[in-house]
Amino acid sequence: MFIDARATDQKKIESDICIVGAGAAGITLALALSGKNLRIILLESGGFEPEPDTQALYTGANTGVPYYPLESTRLRYFGGTTGHWGGACWPLQAHEFERRDWVPHSGWPITREDLNPYYVKAQETCEVGPFNYDAEHWSEASDQPELPLGDSRLLTSIYQSSAPPTRFGSRYREDIDQAGDIRALLHANVTQIHRDPLSQTVQHVTTRTLEGKTLTVNSRLFVIATGGMENPRLLLLNDIGNQHDQVGRYFMEHIGIPKATLLLAKDVNTLFYKRTSINGTDIRAGLSLRPEVIKKEQILNTWIGFQLKATPQSRLAHSVDTLKSSIMNGDIPDDFVHHLKTVLRSMRQIYRDRDPAESDDDELGGTGELVEIPVGQQSEQSPNPLSRVTLGDQLDALGQRKIVFDWRLTELDYYSIRRTQEITAAEIGKSDLGRMKIPNPKEPEVWQHPQRISELAQPQGAFHHMGTTRMSTDPQHGVVDSDCKVHGTKNLYMAGSSVFPTCGYQNPTLTIVAMAHRLAEHLAAQFPEQEPT
Amino acid sequence: MFRGKTNASRRRLLQYLGATSVLTGLGIPAVQAARGPELAHVFGDSQASPSASLRALGEAYLREHPAERSKHALLSAIKGHPAFAACRKETTQETDYRTMIQEDFAVENTVALHGWVLSRTEARLAALAIV
Numbered sequence: 105m106f107i108d109a110r111a112t113d114q115k116k117i118e119s120d121i122c123i124v125g126a127g128a129a130g131i132t133l134a135l136a137l138s139g140k141n142l143r144i145i146l147l148e149s150g151g152f153e154p155e156p157d158t159q160a161l162y163t164g165a166n167t168g169v170p171y172y173p174l175e176s177t178r179l180r181y182f183g184g185t186t187g188h189w190g191g192a193c194w195p196l197q198a199h200e201f202e203r204r205d206w207v208p209h210s211g212w213p214i215t216r217e218d219l220n221p222y223y224v225k226a227q228e229t230c231e232v233g234p235f236n237y238d239a240e241h242w243s244e245a246s247d248q249p250e251l252p253l254g255d256s257r258l259l260t261s262i263y264q265s266s267a268p269p270t271r272f273g274s275r276y277r278e279d280i281d282q283a284g285d286i287r288a289l290l291h292a293n294v295t296q297i298h299r300d301p302l303s304q305t306v307q308h309v310t311t312r313t314l315e316g317k318t319l320t321v322n323s324r325l326f327v328i329a330t331g332g333m334e335n336p337r338l339l340l341l342n343d344i345g346n347q348h349d350q351v352g353r354y355f356m357e358h359i360g361i362p363k364a365t366l367l368l369a370k371d372v373n374t375l376f377y378k379r380t381s382i383n384g385t386d387i388r389a390g391l392s393l394r395p396e397v398i399k400k401e402q403i404l405n406t407w408i409g410f411q412l413k414a415t416p417q418s419r420l421a422h423s424v425d426t427l428k429s430s431i432m433n434g435d436i437p438d439d440f441v442h443h444l445k446t447v448l449r450s451m452r453q454i455y456r457d458r459d460p461a462e463s464d465d466d467e468l469g470g471t472g473e474l475v476e477i478p479v480g481q482q483s484e485q486s487p488n489p490l491s492r493v494t495l496g497d498q499l500d501a502l503g504q505r506k507i508v509f510d511w512r513l514t515e516l517d518y519y520s521i522r523r524t525q526e527i528t529a530a531e532i533g534k535s536d537l538g539r540m541k542i543p544n545p546k547e548p549e550v551w552q553h554p555q556r557i558s559e560l561a562q563p564q565g566a567f568h569h570m571g572t573t574r575m576s577t578d579p580q581h582g583v584v585d586s587d588c589k590v591h592g593t594k595n596l597y598m599a600g601s602s603v604f605p606t607c608g609y610q611n612p613t614l615t616i617v618a619m620a621h622r623l624a625e626h627l628a629a630q631f632p633e634q635e636p637t
Numbered sequence: 638m639f640r641g642k643t644n645a646s647r648r649r650l651l652q653y654l655g656a657t658s659v660l661t662g663l664g665i666p667a668v669q670a671a672r673g674p675e676l677a678h679v680f681g682d683s684q685a686s687p688s689a690s691l692r693a694l695g696e697a698y699l700r701e702h703p704a705e706r707s708k709h710a711l712l713s714a715i716k717g718h719p720a721f722a723a724c725r726k727e728t729t730q731e732t733d734y735r736t737m738i739q740e741d742f743a744v745e746n747t748v749a750l751h752g753w754v755l756s757r758t759e760a761r762l763a764a765l766a767i768v
């Protein structure tokens with residue numbers, strides 16, 4: 105059931121589990137807890153559509169490495185930032201959970217194996233294919249070969265795409281509405297978290313509409329799921345979990361420096377490296393370093409993707425697949441017209457390709473015997489306590505202090521990207537597939553100077569906000585424990601990528617959703633007396 | 638092939654650089670890409686001939702390694718490659734540089750010229766074209 109906080113006369117609500125934020129994490133959590141005879145409250149700042157005044161609550165200042173305006177990197181309405189996510193899904197790799205001697209502050213208190221069963225559920229929630237990220241499997245299934253890299257330090261790595269990207273707000277709105285045990289309050293901005301210092305228990309939270317209406321929610325358990333920047337903001341505003349000055353630190357993004365170019369022989373088959381639909385699963389392959397190479401080189405993980413133009417065939421397959429599945433599901437995708445046009449255009453192009461006189465020879469963007477391919481990369485950032493979210497002096501429309509965001513990169517971040525490019529270039533040359541052009545070497549020191557970095561290297565973020573309430577068994581080195589419970593509290597939990605101690609290169613949402621499923625199981629176990637309905 | 642100092646051997650080098658596909662390695666990216674937008678923008682001339690690209694790469698290599706700016710120095714450096722002897726073809730006395738180039742890449746004996754990561758041997762061969 106949905107309730108608009110602006111319209112209700114209720115002043116106080118009782119619940120068993122109160123979830124703050126209805127994005128990927130909050131919605132997954134609420135639905136996973138449903139049917140267990142619990143009273144669930146989902147508090148959401150926005151309504152069903154973006155509203156400028158609500159979105160403006162996300163503004164803040166950037167003082168570090170130049171970054172996008174903060175309000176443009178996340179969405180503040182029902183469904184959260186999945187309202188414009190790209191849908192790329194992949195799990196973190198087993199070695200990324202481990203402590204790496206050369207990566208300060210690395211190591212998760214949980215393993216990939218712990219998360220595996222929840223990744224399976226997350227695949228379903230994010231509406232992607234089977235939980236199988238084995239490149240060889242998908243290469244065989246697609247009948248397209250992996251690059252013949254031979255005995256190489258590189259391997260092919262794939263991700264799956266939720267296509268079209270699952271918009272959690274529209275996709276799960278009805279499920280939330282129908283669930284008898286979930287009450288979702290819209291336009292309910294949580295501004296205060298009331299914790300009793302003696303019992304270390306959060307007793308209630310206060311919500312406030314932009315019009316000034318307030319409401320109190322009492323609950324046995326609370327979960328903050330407001331995204332990687334807002335999660336630490338709420339804790340800092342309420343001075344919770346920060347006894348060791350850890351909240352807001354270790355902010356991580358995925359770093360891109362889109363400047364490399366690959367020159368490949370035109371007869372090298374790169375079809376598997378385009379985004380392509382295989383038996384209904386949307387796959388894209390790229391390259392990464394083998395874990396043993398990362399260890400030997402003492403660097404961070406990076407994924408290298410080729411920005412190949414889609415062929416008419418792959419575009420057609422993708423659009424036909426999308427249209428087919430939406431017709432079967434009985435709903436019209438957001439981009440229905442786009443897919444329909446693609447089908448018509450691709451058919452025309454494929455038909456024309458049969459006639460060499462009319463064929464589009466430059467489909468791959470090639471010249472002569474070689475194809476020139478822009479190479480993108482998405483790199484892991486190391487956890488750095490100086491890279492952080494703090495509170496500034498400016499206030500938002502609710503009178504709350506806004507974020508000051510200081511994104512900082514280290515020499516290890518820079519060196520890892522550079523080194524991965526060098527290794528990739530050498531391996532491509534060794535295997536005689538082509539040659540690679542990489543940006544000119546820059547002295548690592550420039551990375552200490554934000555203005556110069558933007559000038560010289562122009563690192564870009566990927567809109568992934570991670571690490572700001574990191575998981576650690578030791579309260580001195582983190583904010584939440586291995587169950588995502590805030591240290592120093594008995595009943596407050598965090599959900600989302602703010603709990604990631606390290607971030608790999610993989611887009612975070614599949615892991616966010618997997619962790620939400622895991623957290624749901626843990627929370628439900630706190631109510632042993634409750635029989636499932 | 639490069640033992641002789643004649644113009645003919647220089648011509649053969651250029652032919653080799655220009656005529657083979659990328660799968661034979663040497664200098665081809667530079668040669669071919671001069672026709673495409675990428676290196677054209679580096680060299681500032683979209684109509685650049687293959688030899689112009691090669692010259693630019695050779696020049697870049699020599700700028701960074703001035704001690705090798707002579708045919709003698711370059712040839713002895715090439716002959717000093719651990720795989721050189723193994724790359725000589727018995728029948729023709731020619732050298733198959735592919736193996737040397739691949740070995741360079743395998744041990745990262747590479748140079749970055751105008752951003753392109755090339756094997757040191759192929760960079761030296763490009764430099765030979767201009768000394």
Ligand SMILES: Cc1cc2nc3c(=O)[nH]c(=O)nc-3n(C[C@H](O)[C@H](O)[C@H](O)COP(=O)(O)OP(=O)(O)OC[C@H]3O[C@@H](n4cnc5c(N)ncnc54)[C@H](O)[C@@H]3O)c2cc1C
Pocket residue numbers: 124125126127128129130147148149150176177178179180181182183184185186188189190191192193292293294295329330331332334566567568599600601611612613614616
């Ligand atoms: C352009 C773009 C493309 C992306 N593409 C990808 C991709 O391809 N793959 C991928 O894995 N990830 C991608 N992401 C990131 C992805 O969107 C996020 O990882 C994901 O949405 C995070 O989920 P979340 O639930 O933690 O936070 P959000 O989805 O941001 O949800 C947080 C919710 O909390 C609410 N909220 C905030 N403050 C309060 C408050 N005080 N009180 C009540 N409610 C509050 C917000 O309104 C929002 O609904 C992309 C992001 C962007 C911007």
